[in-house]
Amino acid sequence: MTEDLVLPAGRGTGDAVAPEPLLQVSGLVKHFPVKGGFPIRRTVGAVQAVDGLDLVVHAGESFGLVGESGCGKSTTGRLITRLLEPTHGTITYRGRDIGHATRRQLAPIRSEIQMIFQDPYSSLNPRQTVGKIISGPMEINGIEPEGGREKRVRELLEIVGLNPEHFNRFPHEFSGGQRQRIGVARALALEPKLIVADEPVSALDVSIQAQVVNLLQQVQRELGIAFVFIAHDLAVVRHFSQRVAVMYLGKIIEVGDRDSIYTRPRHPYTHALLSAVPEVNLVSGEGPQRERIRLAGDVPSPISPPSGCRFRTRCWKAQDKCAAEEPPLIRLSGNRDGHLTACHFPEEPTTEPRDEDIVLDPALTALEDRPAADAEAEREG
Ligand SMILES: Nc1ncnc2c1ncn2[C@@H]1O[C@H](COP(=O)(O)OP(=O)(O)OP(=O)(O)O)[C@@H](O)[C@H]1O
Ligand code: SF4
Numbered sequence: 001m002t003e004d005l006v007l008p009a010g011r012g013t014g015d016a017v018a019p020e021p022l023l024q025v026s027g028l029v030k031h032f033p034v035k036g037g038f039p040i041r042r043t044v045g046a047v048q049a050v051d052g053l054d055l056v057v058h059a060g061e062s063f064g065l066v067g068e069s070g071c072g073k074s075t076t077g078r079l080i081t082r083l084l085e086p087t088h089g090t091i092t093y094r095g096r097d098i099g100h101a102t103r104r105q106l107a108p109i110r111s112e113i114q115m116i117f118q119d120p121y122s123s124l125n126p127r128q129t130v131g132k133i134i135s136g137p138m139e140i141n142g143i144e145p146e147g148g149r150e151k152r153v154r155e156l157l158e159i160v161g162l163n164p165e166h167f168n169r170f171p172h173e174f175s176g177g178q179r180q181r182i183g184v185a186r187a188l189a190l191e192p193k194l195i196v197a198d199e200p201v202s203a204l205d206v207s208i209q210a211q212v213v214n215l216l217q218q219v220q221r222e223l224g225i226a227f228v229f230i231a232h233d234l235a236v237v238r239h240f241s242q243r244v245a246v247m248y249l250g251k252i253i254e255v256g257d258r259d260s261i262y263t264r265p266r267h268p269y270t271h272a273l274l275s276a277v278p279e280v281n282l283v284s285g286e287g288p289q290r291e292r293i294r295l296a297g298d299v300p301s302p303i304s305p306p307s308g309c310r311f312r313t314r315c316w317k318a319q320d321k322c323a324a325e326e327p328p329l330i331r332l333s334g335n336r337d338g339h340l341t342a343c344h345f346p347e348e349p350t351t352e353p354r355d356e357d358i359v360l361d362p363a364l365t366a367l368e369d370r371p372a373a374d375a376e377a378e379r380e381g
């Protein structure tokens with residue numbers, strides 16, 4: 001396989017769309033110290049949860065962040081909302097670096113950046129009424145809307161598709177999907193410009209996931225709020241996000257416009273993620289067959305990630321160069337503006353089925369082969 005011609009690319013993720021991004025993250029790093037030793041505990045290493053992340057989110061756009069468990073999605077979300085402070089790097093929100101801003105400096109923008117959490121059960125205080133939960137952020141920020149907070153709470157309940165008369169009820173009186181709607185109403189209470197939604201539907205029944213995704217999409221479009229939508233798989237963000245970034249072990253390994261990522265993925269890991277999601281196929285109407293790659297095995301530990309390309313221990317195309325040099329996130333020849341890939345030996349820009357399955361974990365092949373081998377042994381016996 002020849003190496004692709006590389007074109008120069010700007011830093012960030014497709015920042016040609018608008019002059020000043022709402023949010024710009026550069027070289028973002030978050031390392032959590034690992035303590036060990038006896039009798040004196042000291043720092044013996046670090047979990048490299050986020051390790052050099054660049055991304056741009058424009059006003060009103062929906063940006064999807066996808067990757068397997070433990071790759072650093074939530075940490076990224078918590079850094080952007082400044083629930084965590086970065087180890088290194090900058091987070092520029094509307095032209096101001098908020099990466100290391102103090103609590104006091106953050107106060108004016110706290111209302112503009114909100115977060116919706118994965119678990120609608122634990123993210124709502126069970127002892128507070130829905131009215132109190134939704135008006136809480138207004139109270140904390142001393143905001144008195146026209147007509148009063150209760151009127152605003154009723155409006156918000158209506159926006160998220162709940163009965164405005166239910167503002168006196170408690171969270172346990174609502175279903176999972178309804179509770180997540182309450183979480184959305186609370187996030188909307190301060191008219192934010194950016195919402196980080198961390199796996200907002202993964203704790204919900206499949207049957208109601210689509211309803212909540214539709215609600216978020218409606219909110220994003222009608223209220224012009226920018227979203228960073230975090231999800232495990234590419235199917236969930238497909239209809240929601242205009243641009244999508246794929247994360248692996250603390251880094252973005254591919255980013256681009258939705259269509260570019262879904263129809264012309266270049267990173268082997270993106271290929272593997274896409275082929276693991278049959279629904280993507282069905283929804284796109286491209287026929288039931290697409291490439292066949294089965295991603296199995298675990299992501300290596302973020303305490304000691306592989307050298308060079310972090311995906312190399314699971315990549316079927318890995319070569320010596322992959323261990324020696326970290327592939328930069330760049331625009332490859334033939335790719336659209338803003339579609340960046342970090343791979344020395346990228347895939348063809350297609351999701352066509354392959355002649356043979358690629359199985360990324362030898363243990364899985366062994367397991368799958370066993371029934372066939374057993375049957376053969378029986379026949380022979
Ligand atoms: N406070 C913390 N202290 C130490 N390690 C942490 C902390 N928070 C996260 N980590 C570690 O950082 C890595 C990234 O975690 P993170 O929660 O960001 O991943 P994620 O992509 O959101 O995963 P999931 O899909 O399971 O939610 C994991 O290895 C996790 O164990
Ligand atoms: S750089 Fe090498 S190991 Fe990494 S994804 Fe590309 S081919 Fe695979």
Ligand SMILES: [Mg+2]
Pocket residue numbers: 073074075198
């Ligand atoms: Mg998470």
